[in-house]
Amino acid sequence: MPEENEIKLDPWGRPEIKDYNRLYEVFGIKPFGELINRMKSDGIELSPFMKRGIIFGHRDFDNVILKAIENKERAAAMTGFMPSGRFHFGHMMTGLELIYFQKLGFKIFVGLADAEAYAVRHISRKDIIKIGIEEYVANLIALGLDPSKTDFYFQTNRKGSYHSLIQLFASKISYNELEAIYGEITPGKIISALTQAADILHPQLPEYGEYKHVVVPVGADQDPHLRLTRDLAGRFKGEIELEPPASIYHRLIRGLDGGKMSSSKPDVTIFLTDPIDIAKKKFMSSLTGGRNTAEEQRKLGGEPDKCPVYDLYLYHLIQDDNELVNIYNRCKSGSLLCGECKFFGFSRLEKFLEEHQKKLEKAIDRAWSIIEIPKI
Ligand code: TRP
Numbered sequence: 001m002p003e004e005n006e007i008k009l010d011p012w013g014r015p016e017i018k019d020y021n022r023l024y025e026v027f028g029i030k031p032f033g034e035l036i037n038r039m040k041s042d043g044i045e046l047s048p049f050m051k052r053g054i055i056f057g058h059r060d061f062d063n064v065i066l067k068a069i070e071n072k073e074r075a076a077a078m079t080g081f082m083p084s085g086r087f088h089f090g091h092m093m094t095g096l097e098l099i100y101f102q103k104l105g106f107k108i109f110v111g112l113a114d115a116e117a118y119a120v121r122h123i124s125r126k127d128i129i130k131i132g133i134e135e136y137v138a139n140l141i142a143l144g145l146d147p148s149k150t151d152f153y154f155q156t157n158r159k160g161s162y163h164s165l166i167q168l169f170a171s172k173i174s175y176n177e178l179e180a181i182y183g184e185i186t187p188g189k190i191i192s193a194l195t196q197a198a199d200i201l202h203p204q205l206p207e208y209g210e211y212k213h214v215v216v217p218v219g220a221d222q223d224p225h226l227r228l229t230r231d232l233a234g235r236f237k238g239e240i241e242l243e244p245p246a247s248i249y250h251r252l253i254r255g256l257d258g259g260k261m262s263s264s265k266p267d268v269t270i271f272l273t274d275p276i277d278i279a280k281k282k283f284m285s286s287l288t289g290g291r292n293t294a295e296e297q298r299k300l301g302g303e304p305d306k307c308p309v310y311d312l313y314l315y316h317l318i319q320d321d322n323e324l325v326n327i328y329n330r331c332k333s334g335s336l337l338c339g340e341c342k343f344f345g346f347s348r349l350e351k352f353l354e355e356h357q358k359k360l361e362k363a364i365d366r367a368w369s370i371i372e373i374p375k376i
Pocket residue numbers: 011078079080081082111113116195196199200216218222
């Protein structure tokens with residue numbers, strides 16, 4: 001068995017995860033694929049990310065969420081976004097997961113982690129609030145999240161017993177335990193972690209609707225927060241009834257350089273607000289899984305599994321499974337070359353961005369009106 005501290009996921013360090021299988025062994029995340037048959041026999045529609053293996057892992061999704069659906073009990077999906085940079089194709093994944101759960105009838109909670117952004121990214125309050133509303137809330141609405149059925153809030157602005165939770169959590173955890181999960185940790189990060197635990201657990205409180213069964217869709221880099229939160233939930237037995245939440249984890253989409261997609265690397269990240277000409281420039285200079293010469297590629301075939309362009313198809317730009325398989329096979333066999341492929345890919349990207357940006361324009365005013373704006 002590998003040592004746990006051999007790999008540590010630093011949720012603030014924007015880690016790049018090379019081998020997802022290690023997360024099963026080291027942290028006890030369960031393979032999501034094992035649940036697919038049960039979902040099918042329950043008649044629960046699978047999301048495209050589940051079908052395509054992009055959602056690769058979970059904690060307790062069967063015990064908490066599938067059971068709730070089978071027993072026809074109310075459930076909620078909760079996630080948070082740090083409003084520190086522009087909304088990109090990586091964030092979109094989480095957004096689509098929320099929309100999937102909303103369609104299943106779940107209540108949706110979206111926390112804007114302004115306290116966290118302030119603590120760990122050192123951005124001004126004014127910028128955080130504007131980015132939170134115009135990038136995150138507005139893009140989520142434009143993607144199709146129904147704001148009338150979604151509880152959007154800023155962490156610093158959440159009223160009531162949410163804040164009591166943070167204070168109570170602080171008395172149930174030692175510095176050593178925090179250090180074991182996160183490594184060296186500052187007061188700002190400790191408060192961010194406890195606040196995130198409150199984000200995840202507060203839907204269960206009567207004041208916020210008493211949703212006992214909660215799933216948290218996130219990237220695998222957020223798992224340390226889930227481990228902390230699930231632990232904390234169990235420490236209030238007999239005092240506050242808190243069920244450990246379920247989580248699902250998606251593979252992070254790659255940036256156009258093959259590394260991590262991140263707001264801090266704008267040249268290799270496509271933002272949903274990118275003007276078409278800028279998106280085109282980035283997309284056309286993307287790394288591919290192609291060979292050095294056309295001749296070589298015809299002979300050996302391309303490597304779609306290593307290709308950021310293919311990632312965009314797989315995650316977002318191609319909905320039809322047959323079409324996706326067709327591109328994959330043509331790439332592998334060498335009959336599709338990267339020039340032609342990118343030309344096609346860009347036409348898809350352009351269409352998506354044009355349609356999305358029209359919706360976004362309309363969503364911005366709505367976004368400002370449906371969330372309470374922090375006073376300081
Ligand atoms: N820490 C998360 C991030 O860096 C944001 C976040 C805050 C969050 N609260 C949350 C994610 C609750 C999931 C659930 O992106």
